Amino acid sequence: MSAPTARWSSGPRSRLRYVLARVGQGLVVLGLSYLVVFLLLFLLPGDPIRARLSDPEANFTQEQVDQLLTYYGMDKPVWEQLWRTLARLAHGDLGYSLTTVEPVTDRIAEALPATLELAAVTTLFALLLAAALTALATTAPWQPVRRFATAVPAALLSVPTFVIGLLVLQIFSYQLGLFSTLRADGWAGAVPPAAVLALPVAAPLTRVLIEHARRTQGEPYVTFARSKGLGQGRLLLAHVARPSALPGVTMLGLAVAELVTGSVIVEAVFNRHGIGSVIEAAVSNQDSPTLLGIILLAATLVVLVNLVVDLLYPVLDPRLRAEPGRSAEVSDAAPRRAPATGTRTVEEAVA
Amino acid sequence: MTVFTRFRRFAGALAVVALSVSAAACSGGAAGPGEVGEPRRGGDVIFLESGPFTSFAQQDLRLWQNSSVSVNLFDLLLFLDPATGKLEPWLATAWEHNADHTEFLLTLREDVTFSDGSPLTPAVVVANLDRFGFGDTGRGYTPSRPQFVNYERAEPVGANQVRIHLKQTDTGLLNGLSDLRHSIVAQRTLDLPYEQAADIRNAVGSGPFVVDSVRADTEIRLVRRTGYNWPPAAADHTGEAYLDSITYIVSGEASSRTGLLLSGQAHLARDVQITDEKQLQDRGFHYYGARPFGAIRELSINPTADDRIADVRVRKAIQHGIDIDEIISAIYNDNWAKAEGLVQRTTPGHIPFGDEYGFDPELANRLLDEAGWTGRDADGVRTRDGRRLSFTLYPEPNWVAAVQDAELIAIQLQRIGIGIELVKLDRATYTAVTTKPENVFVWSHQTAADVSQLWARYRSGAVGGNTDPAIDALIARINTLPVGERRTKAVAEVQRWLLDNALVVPLQETQQSFVTAPNLHGFRAETLGRSALYDAWLAG
Numbered sequence: 001m002s003a004p005t006a007r008w009s010s011g012p013r014s015r016l017r018y019v020l021a022r023v024g025q026g027l028v029v030l031g032l033s034y035l036v037v038f039l040l041l042f043l044l045p046g047d048p049i050r051a052r053l054s055d056p057e058a059n060f061t062q063e064q065v066d067q068l069l070t071y072y073g074m075d076k077p078v079w080e081q082l083w084r085t086l087a088r089l090a091h092g093d094l095g096y097s098l099t100t101v102e103p104v105t106d107r108i109a110e111a112l113p114a115t116l117e118l119a120a121v122t123t124l125f126a127l128l129l130a131a132a133l134t135a136l137a138t139t140a141p142w143q144p145v146r147r148f149a150t151a152v153p154a155a156l157l158s159v160p161t162f163v164i165g166l167l168v169l170q171i172f173s174y175q176l177g178l179f180s181t182l183r184a185d186g187w188a189g190a191v192p193p194a195a196v197l198a199l200p201v202a203a204p205l206t207r208v209l210i211e212h213a214r215r216t217q218g219e220p221y222v223t224f225a226r227s228k229g230l231g232q233g234r235l236l237l238a239h240v241a242r243p244s245a246l247p248g249v250t251m252l253g254l255a256v257a258e259l260v261t262g263s264v265i266v267e268a269v270f271n272r273h274g275i276g277s278v279i280e281a282a283v284s285n286q287d288s289p290t291l292l293g294i295i296l297l298a299a300t301l302v303v304l305v306n307l308v309v310d311l312l313y314p315v316l317d318p319r320l321r322a323e324p325g326r327s328a329e330v331s332d333a334a335p336r337r338a339p340a341t342g343t344r345t346v347e348e349a350v351a
Numbered sequence: 352m353t354v355f356t357r358f359r360r361f362a363g364a365l366a367v368v369a370l371s372v373s374a375a376a377c378s379g380g381a382a383g384p385g386e387v388g389e390p391r392r393g394g395d396v397i398f399l400e401s402g403p404f405t406s407f408a409q410q411d412l413r414l415w416q417n418s419s420v421s422v423n424l425f426d427l428l429l430f431l432d433p434a435t436g437k438l439e440p441w442l443a444t445a446w447e448h449n450a451d452h453t454e455f456l457l458t459l460r461e462d463v464t465f466s467d468g469s470p471l472t473p474a475v476v477v478a479n480l481d482r483f484g485f486g487d488t489g490r491g492y493t494p495s496r497p498q499f500v501n502y503e504r505a506e507p508v509g510a511n512q513v514r515i516h517l518k519q520t521d522t523g524l525l526n527g528l529s530d531l532r533h534s535i536v537a538q539r540t541l542d543l544p545y546e547q548a549a550d551i552r553n554a555v556g557s558g559p560f561v562v563d564s565v566r567a568d569t570e571i572r573l574v575r576r577t578g579y580n581w582p583p584a585a586a587d588h589t590g591e592a593y594l595d596s597i598t599y600i601v602s603g604e605a606s607s608r609t610g611l612l613l614s615g616q617a618h619l620a621r622d623v624q625i626t627d628e629k630q631l632q633d634r635g636f637h638y639y640g641a642r643p644f645g646a647i648r649e650l651s652i653n654p655t656a657d658d659r660i661a662d663v664r665v666r667k668a669i670q671h672g673i674d675i676d677e678i679i680s681a682i683y684n685d686n687w688a689k690a691e692g693l694v695q696r697t698t699p700g701h702i703p704f705g706d707e708y709g710f711d712p713e714l715a716n717r718l719l720d721e722a723g724w725t726g727r728d729a730d731g732v733r734t735r736d737g738r739r740l741s742f743t744l745y746p747e748p749n750w751v752a753a754v755q756d757a758e759l760i761a762i763q764l765q766r767i768g769i770g771i772e773l774v775k776l777d778r779a780t781y782t783a784v785t786t787k788p789e790n791v792f793v794w795s796h797q798t799a800a801d802v803s804q805l806w807a808r809y810r811s812g813a814v815g816g817n818t819d820p821a822i823d824a825l826i827a828r829i830n831t832l833p834v835g836e837r838r839t840k841a842v843a844e845v846q847r848w849l850l851d852n853a854l855v856v857p858l859q860e861t862q863q864s865f866v867t868a869p870n871l872h873g874f875r876a877e878t879l880g881r882s883a884l885y886d887a888w889l890a891g
Contacts, residue, residue, distance in 0.1 A: 046783025052493070054786050054814075060496060067488035100568050101406040101549035110567035166606065174610040181607065182397065182600060182616050183570070268604050273569040277603065281403050281568075284748075286779035 022310065026303035033299045034292065038085065041288040042078050048098045048285050049074060072098075085292070094296070095289035099281065104293040107278060112297075114190075115274030118197065118267075119259040121190045123252065125198035126205060130248070133202070134209040138217065138240075139232060150210060153203040165196045165269040181271040193270040197263060201255045208251055212244040219243075243317050253309040257302040261294065387872055387890070390587075394594050394889030396871065398882070399602040399611060399620035403568045406549035409482065410493050413532050413798075415749075415863070415881075419621055420571055420599055422881040423592075425534030425556035428457060428476070430583035431526055431800055431878045433644065436699040436834075438525055441583045442471060442535060442557070452522045452833070455515040456508065463581050465537035466561045473507030475538045480505040480515060482541060483533055491545030497804050498527035501830075522833045523803030526699075529878055530800040557581070559592040559885045569601040582885055587873065593888035612636065618868040618889070621882065625752055628686055628864065635869035640686045640862045643880030644698040645799035647690035648750070650760070650856040651808070653816035656791040659740060664722040666853030670708055671715040672767040673760055673856055682755045683859070690857040693805075693846045699834050700802035700842040708850045708857065715767045724768065732770035741770030745785060747794035748778040751864065786814050796861040798879045802842055803830045809849060822848055 049072050053065045060068075069075040073084060088095060094104035136149035172178045172192070179192055216222060217240060225239050260275060267276035275294065282290040314320040402416035412421045430441040438446075445458040463471035484502030486494035501521040508514050517524065527533065537555035540548055547553050551562055551571060559582065560573035574596045582589060600617070602608050608620040609627045613634065623631065632638050650673075652666050659665055675689045694701040719733055719740070726734035733740040746757040754775065761771035776784060785793040799805055806826050808815035825845045832838040849855045863880045873886040 044780070046779040046781075048779050051779050051782035054782065060493070064486065064488050064494065068491070068493060071489060071491045096546055099405045100403075101408070101411075101546055102568075107567070169607070169610060174614040177614060180616050182602075182611060269607065271600075271602050271604070271607055273567060273601065277403065277569070277601075280603070284777045284779075286777065 019307075019311070022307050026307060029303055030296065030299045034296060035082075037292060037295045038082055038288075039078070041286070041291060042081075044286065046286060047074075048287060089296075094293040097282075097290045098287045099285050099290075104289050107290060108275070108293055108297060111273060111275050111278045114272050115260055115263065115267075115276065117187055117190045118194055118263060118272060118274060119256060121187070121194035122197045122201060122259055122263075123256055125194050126201040126255070127252070129198060129202040130205040130209055133206045134213055134244075135236070137206075137210045138213045139236060153206045156199045156203040159199075161196055161200055162265050162269055164199065165193070165266055168192060168196055169269065189272065193263075193266050193272060196270075197259070197266045201259070205248055205251050205255070208247045209244060212247055213240055216240045216244045246313060246316055249312055249316065250309055253305040254302075257298070257305045260301055261298045390593055390873060390886075390888040391891070392593050392888075395596045395598065396594055396619060396884070396887070396889065397617040398597055398599045399608045399617045400599050401601075401603060401605070401608065401620075401622040403601050403603070404551070404571060404599075405568070407551040407554045408492070408545055408548040409479075409532065409534055409536065410486075410495070411549065412534055413879075415621070416601070418531055418879070418881045420551070420573065421534060421554075421556075422531055422558075422877055422883050423560045423573060423597065423885065424551075424554060424558045424562065425531070425536065426463075426558050426581065427531065427533060428528045428535065429525060430585060431529035431644070432583075432585045433697060433876065433878045434585070436644075436697065438529065439584050441529075442476075442581070443528075446525060448525070452520045452524070452831075453517045455517075455524060457513045457515070459511045459513065460581055461511050463557050464578075465539075465555050465557050466576060467537055467539055467555045469537050469539070469555075471535070471557060473509075473511065473513045475541075476513045476535065477505045477507055478538060478541050479533075479535050480513070487545075495532055497807055498523070498530060498532065498801075520831050521803070522838070523801035523830055526801035526834070527804070531877070531879055531881060560597065563596065571599045573597045573599075587886040592885050593873070594884060597884055612866060612868065615868070618871045619874070619882070620866050621863070622751060623864050623866050625683055625687075625864075628866075629684060631866050637867045637869070637871070637874065638686060639865040639867070639874060639876055641865060641876030641880035641882075642695055642697055642860055642862055643798040643876075644801075644878050645695055645861065646795065646797045646805050647693060647695055648794070648796035648858045648861050649690070649693065650858060651793050651795060651815060652854055652856070653788075653791055653793070654852070654854060655816035655818065656789050659738070660742070660791050662722050663853055664718040665724070665740070668715040668718040668722075668767060669764065669769065670850075670853045670856050671711040671718070672764050672769065673858075674710040674712075674763055675858055676710065677763070678756060678759055679859060681759060682752050686864075687862055688860045690859050693849065693855065693857060694802055694842060695860055698799075698802060700829075700839050702839050702843045702846065704846055704850055704857070712767055719768060727768065730770065731765065731768060733768035739770060740768065741772065742791045743772045743774055744792050745774050745776050745781055745790075747796075748776070748781045750794070750796065753794070756858075788816065798861065800878055802838075806845060806849070809854060815854065817854065819852075 049068070053060055053068060066075065073081060076084070085095065092105070096102065097104055097107055100107065133149045133152055137146050140146045140149065169181065173181055183189070222235065222239050225235055230238070261279065263274065264276035264280050267274050268280065275297070278290065279294055281287070282294065398419065400416050400419050404416055404420070405411055405414060407417060407421060412418055426442050428441060428443045429446070430439040432439050442460055442463060443457040444460055446455060448455045457476070459471060459473060459476060465471065469475070480502070482492060483495040484499045486492040501517040501519050501524070503516040503518045505513055505515045515524070534556065540553055540555045543553055552565055554562065559576055559579045561576045563572040563574040565571050575592045575594060577591060579591050580589065602611060602620075605622065605624045605627070608617075609623055609631065611617040612620055612631065628638055652660060652669060654661055654666065679687055679689055691703040692701050693704070723735045724733035724740050728734050728739060744757055744761060746753040750756070757773055761773055764771050784790060797805060807813060809817050810823050810826060811818050811820045822845070825841070825848055828841045829838060829845070832841055850857075863876070865874065865876065865882055867874050870890040871887060872890060873888050875883040875886055877883040
């Protein structure tokens with residue numbers, strides 16, 4: 001997303017304009033992603049209704065087929081179907097699932113709590129792990145420890161979550177009986193999958209944090225603080241942690257948005273019934289109303305998280321509240337946000 | 352979905368390792384399966400279902416995951432005994448028909464009530480039959496096809512009888528009434544629009560269990576219905592069901608289901624990995640390979656897909672090039688069986704087709720040579736006039752070892768010089784792609800209470816690509832003959848025609864796996880292989 005013209009820094013009015021511009025942009029993103037997915041689903045061959053009607057064993061008459069297509073609104077041209085969908089959407093109605101035949105809003109509402117719990121616990125674990133590793137990697141007095149902590153993220157990223165997940169299940173649930181995945185919902189049930197899911201989330205976060213913590217440690221104001229005789233711990237907490245957190249916040253924001261929709265495999269492994277399992281069922285059955293509902297949810301989340309992250313920046317780093325000219329200057333020294341996307345930052349950090 | 356595929360492979364491998372480790376650690380732990388004891392009342396059973404539940408309207412009950420639940424909620428007019436193939440009384444105590452099978456008179460039990468308290472009456476049975484016959488397409492209800500294609504109307508007769516009128520002779524109707532597609536629901540459910548009837552909480556039946564609670568599409572709890580007293584005569588006991596409750600929980604990952612069973616967290620699972628079957632059995636778990644009535648699992652060949660496959664020699668080469676014994680021994684185990692006829696062994700009408708359609712690579716190679724496919728390209732695939740003898744095969748979406756089967760078949764056909772490109776598709780796309788006229792192969796394993804419901808795809812002009820009206824007459828004859836020797840002969844003729852024309856490659860008996868815990872007894876697979884738990888009980 002390109003930076004909006006209005007800036008946060010120049011007074012309450014332009015702040016409002018900034019927020020409004022970002023919200024406007026968000027709505028455009030939402031609308032476009034909805035439209036693109038709608039058309040893609042339309043272009044894909046097959047849907048569960050036509051699959052049922054064209055079942056060679058069923059032998060429905062053409063009249064029966066036509067009436068059923070009318071019932072599902074599938075007899076209309078694509079633009080009319082889009083229009084009807086949008087008109088319904090304006091009333092908060094996402095339509096009915098083509099497989100479970102229940103309102104899509106109900107379906108998402110039923111699955112969302114389990115996913116939000118998992119995302120929240122995962123984020124917490126990931127933050128703790130990343131903070132611990134970063135502290136080790138940058139401040140541990142013994143170099144092998146610093147090296148080890150720096151190398152851990154790469155290791156975490158290279159083991160797929162299902163490998164760790166299935167091992168955790170086999171050992172701790174099936175063999176030792178420490179927890180059950182039978183009804184793995186609720187906060188307590190979220191702990192084992194979150195512990196697994198937190199590893200790949202923490203990995204890129206840790207890399208970025210380590211990279212920026214090291215950079216911040218070289219900043220003149222840190223040297224100044226150190227020369228004042230500040231202890232290592234206070235130095236880290238008071239002067240290094242906050243500005244180093246900036247790119248981390250971006251990455252975490254993206255990770256949270258992804259957690260809501262991207263935990264398909266971990267949900268399957270741990271038998272949790274959240275958005276991930278709804279996605280899997282909807283994708284394999286081409287249940288387009290459900291898919292569109294989830295796209296809308298995911299796009300809204302990404303837009304919201306991005307907005308929140310951008311608004312958080314000036315709060316975290318006072319330098320970004322300064323005059324436009326100066327802030328540009330400062331952002332050279334301490335990048336205002338992770339350049340473009342999280343993954344690029346990770347690559348840079350590796351290099 | 353490549354990550355997912357890798358995940359499934361890894362999960363499978365891990366489950367095997369874990370199983371063998373735990374089997375070694377706990378060998379000799381489980382009680383011998385010999386002493387079973389007397390059935391006892393009580394017990395709460397956890398049933399692991401492999402797919403998320405969808406709609407519980409009558410038209411959607413044939414989906415496996417839904418039927419795991421629905422066979423315990425609903426009753427049928429007639430019971431087709433899976434052991435004998437004979438019709439037995441259920442909601443209907445007696446039945447008769449006229450000589451040409453166009454009028455049927457059913458006598459109903461008079462003590463049956465639905466779970467909302469309403470009685471089973473001739474009127475509500477007629478309303479159910481009308482829904483099967485006509486559907487209500489404007490409201491989303493599809494009619495039952497092909498079973499009720501000849502239905503004309505039904506009428507109540509007196510206080511406890513129903514007369515069904517057909518447009519033409521159909522000797523398969525009564526067997527069709529024992530198909531769970533024709534579960535009988537209360538008038539209250541029939542009155543609902545489809546979107547509401549789809550919700551299991553609105554499904555009012557007369558079966559041995561009733562719905563207690565539902566969580567999204569992933570958990571359904573049934574409890575014993577008090578006062579139930581009308582099981583089919585073939586059941587092991589009378590009166591209420593033994594179990595207090597059954598909780599169905601969706602557990603989509605096969606290795607999880609095995610793990611949950613082994614660690615004692617669940618009592619029953621549908622669908623386990625073939626590689627887990629033996630280890631579970633060794634640990635005292637009961638394996639049930641349910642063989643539903645209907646057709647075997649087969650690979651159909653569309654003769655009109657293109658000019659290469661239109662040559663019967665090419666189709667016959669495919670038929671003789673596939674080695675079912677190798678498939679069974681490499682991918683399955685002795686819980687599974689090679690097909691002997693196009694109809695399942697227990698289904699009335701089954702007749703073996705003999706040895707002449709089996710694996711014979713020499714014959715296959717000779718046929719392909721005769722057909723002019725004598726060249727070879729760099730991959731070893733046969734060519735003729737610059738064209739390759741290569742086809743696309745889409746693995747079946749709803750089969751336990753679909754991909755492994757398809758991969759091995761591709762290897763086997765490659766050995767005789769036929770190239771096979773495997774393309775995996777999701778369920779909806781699979782149907783869309785395989786019903787196209789230019790598609791060559793389609794898999795099927797159709798369950799059916801009566802043989803007359805099979806082979807609709809081979810009628811000339813239907814989706815199977817066949818244009819020969821000879822087969823229409825052969826298939827139509829089955830519907831005019833009552834179950835018995837003459838009908839089985841008619842089946843044999845259809846079978847011979849399909850195999851001689853090499854439109855079908857018979858594979859294995861259709862089978863659905865269930866595993867129950869060592870202490871869960873009395874599990875029954877009903878006619879179509881679904882999990883009937885009326886007789887099930889938990890030992891202490």
